[in-house]
Amino acid sequence: MTTIRRGGPAGPASSGEPASPAPRRPSSDAPLPADPRLARELLDGLAEAVVTTDHAGIVTLVNATANSCPS
16 A cells, blocks of 8 residues: 655655655653753753643653743
8 A cells, every 4th residue: 555645744645655764763761951041042942832840740841842832
């Protein structure tokens, strides 16, 4: 069975040839930079909401995007 992508945000429509594998993405478990200012700058620059919690479920960080989301 051949699946043909029809375009959109993911890219142009397929010509029917097999898609090349997606590039490897860093693991979400990768540590943040050691410098807290750099980590904050990195997280605040993301267009996605990021909320981190400790093992007890207490929120320890909310980035700018998550902070601007309606509750």
